[in-house]
Amino acid sequence: MTSRNAHIEQNRVLHFGQPDVELAQVESASVLIDLSHLGLIRFSGEETQKFLQGQLSCDVHTTDSGKATYGGYCTPKGRLLSSFLLWQNISDYSYLMQLPAELTETIAKRLKMFVLRAKVIIQDHTEDCIRIGVAGKNAHTLLQNTLAGTILPTKPLAITAIPDGQVICHSENRFEILISPAHALSLWERLSSQARCAGAAAWDWLEIQEGVPAIFKATQEQFIPQMINLDTIGGVNFKKGCYPGQEIVARTQYLGKVKRRMYRAHLDSDSPLEITAGDNLFSADTGGQACGMIVNAAPAPAKGVDVLAVIQVSSIEANPIHCKTPDGPQLTIQSLPYSIPDQHSH
Numbered sequence: 001m002t003s004r005n006a007h008i009e010q011n012r013v014l015h016f017g018q019p020d021v022e023l024a025q026v027e028s029a030s031v032l033i034d035l036s037h038l039g040l041i042r043f044s045g046e047e048t049q050k051f052l053q054g055q056l057s058c059d060v061h062t063t064d065s066g067k068a069t070y071g072g073y074c075t076p077k078g079r080l081l082s083s084f085l086l087w088q089n090i091s092d093y094s095y096l097m098q099l100p101a102e103l104t105e106t107i108a109k110r111l112k113m114f115v116l117r118a119k120v121i122i123q124d125h126t127e128d129c130i131r132i133g134v135a136g137k138n139a140h141t142l143l144q145n146t147l148a149g150t151i152l153p154t155k156p157l158a159i160t161a162i163p164d165g166q167v168i169c170h171s172e173n174r175f176e177i178l179i180s181p182a183h184a185l186s187l188w189e190r191l192s193s194q195a196r197c198a199g200a201a202a203w204d205w206l207e208i209q210e211g212v213p214a215i216f217k218a219t220q221e222q223f224i225p226q227m228i229n230l231d232t233i234g235g236v237n238f239k240k241g242c243y244p245g246q247e248i249v250a251r252t253q254y255l256g257k258v259k260r261r262m263y264r265a266h267l268d269s270d271s272p273l274e275i276t277a278g279d280n281l282f283s284a285d286t287g288g289q290a291c292g293m294i295v296n297a298a299p300a301p302a303k304g305v306d307v308l309a310v311i312q313v314s315s316i317e318a319n320p321i322h323c324k325t326p327d328g329p330q331l332t333i334q335s336l337p338y339s340i341p342d343q344h345s346h
Contacts, residue, residue, distance in 0.1 A: 005017045006034065006197070006199075007199070010102075011036055011037055011101050012036070012037040012101075012199075012200050013033075013034040013036065013037070013199050013200050014199045014200065014201070015198070015199035015201070016196075016197040016198065016199065019199060019201070019299075021196075022196060022197070022198035022199060022202060023198070023201065023202055023205065023299060023300075023301045024301050025136065025196045025198060025202075026135060026136055026198065026202045026205065026206065026301055027136075027301050028136075028137065029136050029137060029138070029195070029196065030134065030135070030136035030137060030138045030139050030142050030194065030195035030196070031133075031134075031135055031136050031195055031196050031197070031198040031202050032132065032133070032134055032188070032191050032192050032195040032196065032197050032198065033132070033133035033134075033135065033197075033198050033199070033200065033202050033203045034132065034133075034197075034199075034200070035131035035132060035133050035176065035200070035203060036101070036126075036130075036131070037100065037101055037200045037203075038098050038099070038100065038101055038131060039098070039099055039100065039101035039102075039103065039104030039124070039126045040096055040097065040098055040104070040124070040125040040126045040128075040129060040131075041096070041097045041099070041104060041107065041108045041111075041122060041123070041124060041125060042089075042094050042095070042096055042097075042122070042123045042124075042125035042128075043094060043095040043096075043097070043120060043121070043122055044092070044094035044095075044120070044121045044123075045118075045119040045120040045121045046119045047118045047119040047120055048094065048095055048119075048120050049061070049095070050118070051114075051115065051118050051120045052086070052095060053240065053241070053243075054241070054242065054243055055073065055111060055114060055243055055244065056071045056072065056073055056086070056243055057071050057072040057073070057074060057225050057230065057235060057236045057237070057243060057245075057246075057249060058070065058071030058072070058086065058234070058235050058236065058237060059237035059239075059240050060086070060095070062234075062237075063086060063087050063088045063095070064088060066088075066090065066153075066158060066159045066160070067087070067157050067158055067159065068085050068086060068087035068157040068158075068159060068168055069085070069086055069087070069157065069234055069235065070083065070084070070085060070086075070157075070212070070230060070233050070234055070235035071083070071084055071085075071086050071230070071235045071236075072084075072215075072225045072230050072235055072236065073107060073111075073244075074224070074225070074243070074244050074245030074249070075221060075244060075245060076244050076245055077245060077248060078224045078225075078245035078246075078247075078248030078249050078252070079220075079221040079222070079223065079224060079245065080215050080219075080220070080221070080222070080223050080224065080225060080228070080230075081103075081107065081110070081215070081220050081221065082099050082100075082103050082107050082215050082220070083099070083213055083214055083215045083228065083230060083235065084097045084098060084099040085097070085098045085099075085157075085168075086098075087157075087159055087168070089166075090159065090161040090166055091161065091166075096125060096178075098131075099214070099215075100214055100215075100216055101126060102216060102217055103215070103216070103217065103220075104124055104126060105124065108122050108123075108124055127181075128180075128181070129165075129178050129179070129180065129181075130178070130179050130180070130181055130184035131176055131177070131178050132176070132177045132179070132184070132187065132188060132191070133174070133175070133176050133177075133202075133203050134174075134175045134176075134177065134191060134195065135173060135174040135175070135202070135203070135206055136173060136195070137173060139173045139174060139175055140152060140154070140172075140173065140175070142191070142194050142195060143167070143175055143177075143191075145194075146187070146190050146191055146194075147162055147167070150162050150167070152167060152169070152175070153167060153168070153169040153175075154169060154172075155169060156169060156170065156171050156172075157169065157170070157234075162177070162179075163183075164179055164180045164182070164183045165177060165178045165179035165180060165183070166178050170206075170210070170212075171206075171210055174206055174210075201298050201299055204296065204297075204298035205298040205299070205300065205301070205306060207296065207298075208264065208296055208297075208298055208306050208307065208308050209264075209306070209337070210337055211229060211232075211233065211262070211264060211308065211336040211337055211338060212233065213228040213229065213230070213262060213295050213296060213308050214295075214296055215228075215295075216277045216278070218276070218277045218278030219277050219278050219293065219295060222278075222293060222310075223260075223295075223310055224245070224248065224249060224252060225249055226249070226252055226253065226258045226261075227258065227260045227261065227262060227310045228262045228295055228308075228310060229261065229262045229336075229338075229340060231253070231341075232338055232339075232340060232341065233338065236249060238250060238253055258313075258341075259312060259313060259314070260292065260310050260311060260312050260313065261310065261311070261313055261340050262295060262308055262309065262310050262311075262340075263308070263309055263310075263311055263316065263333055263334075263336070264306070264307070264308055264309075264333070264334045264335070264336050265306070265307050265308075265309055265321070265331040265332060265333050265334055266300060266304055266305070266306050266307075266331070266332045266334055267304055267305045267306075267307065267323060267329045267330070267331060267332070268303075268304050268329065268330075268332075269303040269304040269305075270329070273323070273324055273328065273329060275294060275297045275305045275307060275323055275324075275329075276294065276297055277294055277295060277296055277297060278293060278294065279293065279294040279297075279323055279324050280292070280293055280294075280323075280324065281293060281294065281309060281311060281321050281322065281323055281331070282321070282322045282323075282325065282326040282328070283311075283312070283315035283316075283318070283319045283320070283321050283322070284318075284319045284320075284326075285314065285315055285318045285319050286312065286315060288326065291311060291312040291315040291321065292309055292310050292311035292312055292315070292321065293309065293310050294307050294308075294309050294323065295307070295308040295309060295310055296308045306334075307331070309321075309331065316333065321333075
C-alpha cells in the first residue's frame, strides 16, 4: 500500500497525503482504508468454542451462522482489558478476534495462560491476513462490481466468503474485506481506481458515528462493559455461564445501577488541545473530580473532533461537560444510532 504515498506510523496508515480531503470523502463518496492498525488473534482446536465462551462477555455460539459479534474481555473485577469483534472463520471453523493492534500481544498472552489442558491454539494472525475497509455512499455497489459474482452481506455483522477471504458488513455503507496477502495488492489496485485511499482516522470516525467503542492501553481497566454500551450493541450475554468479571457485570445489570454511560459528542476546532483516549472530563457538579473519560476520538470531516465518552449520567443532565480541565473545551452531546437503556436509577 506504501506505493500510494501512505504516511505510516506504528503500523497505522495516518493518511495518503491529504488527510482533510480524505476525511471529507467519507461523507460524500467512497473511501478505501488500510486497516493494519487493527490486530487479529486466531483461536483453533476442538475445544475453542467452549474455551472462549468461558472467557468472554459475548455469546460465542451466535457466531456459528456467518455472523460476527462484539464482545469484551474483563478482569475478575469486571473491568475491560479489551473490546473486540469476534467471528468464526468460514473456511476452517477457527475463530478470529479483531482488536487494536497495540493490544494483540498482551491479550493473546493473557488468554494463553488460561488454556491449561484445553485443546486450543492461540496465535497472532495479524500478518497472515490483509484487512481493507471500504466505506461511504457507494461502498456496496463498488464492492459488488469489484467482487463480481459474490452476494455481499447486507445485515450488520453478517459475513460472506469470497475466494481467498471473507467480507464483513459493519453497517449499510461500511464493509471490511479480509484477504490473503497474495491477493491483497491486486484487489487494492482494483478498488483504488474507484475510491479514494484514506487513513485509519476515517475508519475511527465511522466507528464513532456508529457508537462502536474500542479499548486501548490508555483505557484498560477503566470501564465495565455496560459503561461503553457493550450490552446495547450485543457484546454482553446475561444468560450465559461464568466468565471473568461475570458476577459484577450481571449484578450491575440487575440492580439497574449503570451510573456512567457512553455518549457521542463533538468538540469544536477552536481548541488547540489534542484530544485522545483516556483524557478526563469535568463537570461543575463533581467539583474537581473527573465525571468521565474519552473512550475514542477522531478528527471530524467538518473540522473539530468527534468522540465517544463515558460520562456520569447525572452530570450530563445537569451541566456542560469539559475536556481535560474543568474549563477545557466543551462537549456538544450528539445522539447515538441506538438507544441506551433507561438510566434513571435515582
